[in-house]
Amino acid sequence: MKAVIYARVSSTTDRQNTERQIADLTKYAEYKEMEISKIFEEKISGAKKNVERPVFVEAMNFCKTNKVDILLVSELSRLGRNAFEVLETVKQLVDEGINLYMQKEQFTLLDDEGKPSMFAPIMIATLSTCAQLERENIKFRLNSGRQLYIEKGGKLGRKEGSKKTTEQKQEEYKQVLKELKRGTSIRKVAKLCDVSVSTVQRLKAEFNL
Structure with missing residues (x-):
């Protein structure tokens, strides 16, 4: 069985890297006796549209043209932050007969016969929608907190003297x-x-x- 690993982190700095995702998914592939055809790594915000994520687009095209059996990701959010885009990606995978494994959710898209279960679309739609709502709630709370901080006289940005000369x-x-x-x-x-x-x-x- 041919597998592809797609790993992504949001930060383009050195604060985050894809090592843990790749290590965990490689172990899973070895345990399942899968052959890893290629590993794709990307540092880009998940808020970007899928078409604006070049490595992700490359990974999807590679899976299609090389008849890859399964795409391995660490969690559903690696496929995008927008519920509609996640579902569109899942549809593409189903149409091409490519399975999907999400480590965090412990979920596999297709069954042994290469068909999605009747609950798969519902589960993915629910997970991606809940994740999107949670991100919106976090964003709202952060913005609200910043506004209150400013109203009380606080100042945002670097502290004076913190920037290197x-x-x-x-x-x-x-x-x-x-x-x-x-x-x-x-x-x-x-x-x-x-x-x-x-x-x-x-x-x-x-x-x-």
Whole structure:
């Protein structure tokens, strides 16, 4: 059985990574004796529409063109934050005869005969709608809290003095800057200095290197 892993985190910084998702789904695939055809990793907000998530689109196309048997994701939200988009993705998978496994929900879309159970669409619609409502509630509470904080005289944004000075950056990233001055490629600098590619790109632009 051929499987594809799609892993996504919302943050484009180093605060989040896809390692845990990939490790857990790989273990599941090995346990089920699946052959992992390819692993797709993406750092992009789940609030983006599916068509605006290039790696996700690539993963879906790969599954279709390579006759992949099952798509493995860590949870339903990896397929999108919008209930309608999640259902559209599920429909595409069903139409192509591609199964779906969601680790958090412990749910598999198709049965042994390759057909979705009569409860599968209902369950997915319910889960995705509840998740979307919860996100909207959290967003409302956060915005309400911020507004109350501002009304009481609070100020949002960085605290004064929290932003690093040019001198501090030069000292902290001196090796990065040194490699950039040598003409070392951005990806190689990131690897050599153990920092993210985005950090190197930001420093390169800031110091005109």
